[in-house]
Amino acid sequence: MNFKINFSSLFFILLLVFSCKKGNEVSNNNNNNNNNNTNIQIAFLSDVHLQDIYGEFSDTDYKGVLNPKTGNYTLVRTMQSQLQSTRLFNENYFAFIAALDDVVKKNVKYVVLPGDFSDDGQAINIRGLKHILNKYTKNHGIQFIITTGNHDPVRPFYQDAGKRDFLGENGRKQPIFSTSEIYTKRDSSALPVVITKDIAKLGHKEILTELKDFGFYPKASDVYWETPFTNYLYKDYTFENALKQSSLSERNYIVSATNNTLPDVSYLVEPADDLWFLAIDANVYVPINNISETSKNPKDYSNASVGYNHVLAHKKHLFKWLQSVTERAKKLGKTLIVFSHYPTIDFNDDASAEIKELFGEDKMQMHRLPDESVAEFFIKAGIKIHFGGHMHINDTGYRSTDSGSLVNIQIPSLAAYVPAYKLLTIKDKNVYEIETIVIDSVPDFTSLFPLYEAEYEHLENEKENTIWNKDILTTSTYKDFTEFHLKELVRLRFLKKDWPREFRELLINSSGKKLLQFGFKDAISYDNFKREMTAKNIDIESYEKWNGLDMIHDFYKIKNADELAFTDIDKNRLEAYKIVCNQLKHSDNPQLKLWAQLFLKMCQGEPSNHFQINLDSNTIKRLKTLY
DSSP: OOOOOHHHHHHHHHHHHHHHHHHHHHHHHHHHHHHHTTEEEEEEEBBBOOOOTOOSSSSSSOOOEEEEETTTTOOOHHHHHHSSSSSSSHHHHHHHHHHHHHHHHOOOOOOEEEOBSSSSHHHHHHHHHHHHHHHHHHOOOOEEEEEOOOTTTSSHEEEEEEEEEEEGGOOOEEEEEEEEGGOOOTTTTOOOOOOOOGGGBBBHHHHHHHHHHGGSOOTTTTEEETTOOOOOGGGGOOOOHHHHSSSSGSSSEEEEETTEEEOOOOOEEEETTTTEEEEEEEOOOOBBOOTTOOOGGGBHHHOOOOOHHHHHHHHHHHHHHHHHHHHHHHHTTTEEEEEEEEESSSTTTTTTHHHHHOOOOTTTTGGGGHHHHHHHHHEEETEEEEEEEESSEEEEEEEEEETEEEEEOOBBBBTHHHHHHHHEEEETTTTTEEEEEOOOOOOTTTTHHHHHHHHHHHHHHOOOSSSSOGGGGGOOHHHHHHHHHHHHHHHIIIIHHHHOOHHHHHHHOOOOHHHHTTTEEEHHHHHHHHHHHHHHTGGGGGGGOOBHHHHHHHHHHHHGGGGGGGSOHHHHHHHHHHHHHHHTTTTTTHHHHHHHHHHHHTOOOOOOOOOEETTTTTEEOOOOOOO
16 A cells, blocks of 8 residues: 655644644643632631521411511511620621622632521521522522531530510510420510420531531532541542431540530531531530430530630540541642631630730630640641631631641621621632621611611610610611621620729720820829820820720720721721820739730731731731721
């Protein structure tokens, strides 16, 4: 057979082969980029505390109170109750929707809910959450990955419960309970109790059954899924085996002190190639009575609000598993995202020692402060970044040891000041960019205000001693609403509960100028200081325009929002606070001295708004300055 070579054809064939080869290289490079999970974005929405204000009870005709503004029946709590709580009960419903809509606009496809996703784990609120998550999954392709907090479940097992402070007709309280056996009337003006099982607090079994599609159980679409108790290897993974071992009966640990068996719903899921989400169940329900090993009585267990200090004592099985996950993630080239409900590092900008000394060991939620051994636990386990909630604050904590380093990112609550979520962008394997997205514009958040008007009128008629400030109903943005909520919370709860009376009165009754003077030994030193300030164009006389109560309010803003609060405090006022505090460090009054040290520390924490974490260099770099 004779071959006749056509050089034009040969050149074309070689060119085609070369082009295909280059195309495959580009395709492989793209695949590698996808496997490295670069520029993937993940939103963290913590402490949503969803109360389904438009939910329906399944076993009673009661629909709630009719809202004259919208024509809808609503299940809302009183303004009086939510202004004395560290979280909102009602308006956060609208904030949650607004945050999810913002996530959709940003085209984010992974949303993590690190616990307290419900008001108190009630059936009506869990169903409402499930409906919302399914809607955004179906309409926008969002994958939700969640874990439990101390409000969901409140105890490991089902318990009858209720609330006395739902808002009823004509502004009166409407008690709603799961059984009449636990209800006793305390408020003579309250409406007759409504009985529904949908207000009981669910346990692990009921909550996980409803929310099984959001990480708690494996799905056929997952690349991989495991728990601390599964016994298969990554290379041998099958959905069928994972499903079999995902049963709640297979996910229990033994409480060593009492031999009780309790659920641990931690899990690891790989929803897409090489992207691992490690959801740690840090809820620990400590047995508090001399109980049987099989007790399912919720009253036999404490709540889980303490967090990791109890994990180290009672969930020792977690360490080996966490260490195994981090080692395998590194070996297999997985991007590992670690989250739980609780903080792992001091969330007070390392000012907790001053808080304890000034206010007391049991004040300002100090029982929730993680011990330094918690950070060491995580570092030894190989975890470098952890996302947590629980405290309703914005903060970044950092710890470093000879074994490595840990960054703890505290996610604010959408139900408190400052309302925000965290947006993580994975720049490459070792560079994480984190932005705090404040939810300010919230459609319909004022729609419940007519109901509060009726409540206020009722309280006035009842001559209530401590009534909320009606000016909150003049706020026009959701962030302003949460800021007003915090201010009322300080007035109605924090000042009375947490502050030593004499010190509280000293601050409240002192102007800024008077506080400054407390930092000087004599009048001559004070006059010299005034001349120095005048030379710097600082008018000390203007400090008469504010007092210690103003400073207290701004302290709580900074405590909650960290550097995000600086945009809500006048710049000159903030500088005045710092000048006063720097001088009060020399005061003869030990309480004023501590107050000054505490305030200044709160103003000098790690970046917490928009920043970048480099795991290679163990550094945190601020990307945006607000002040």
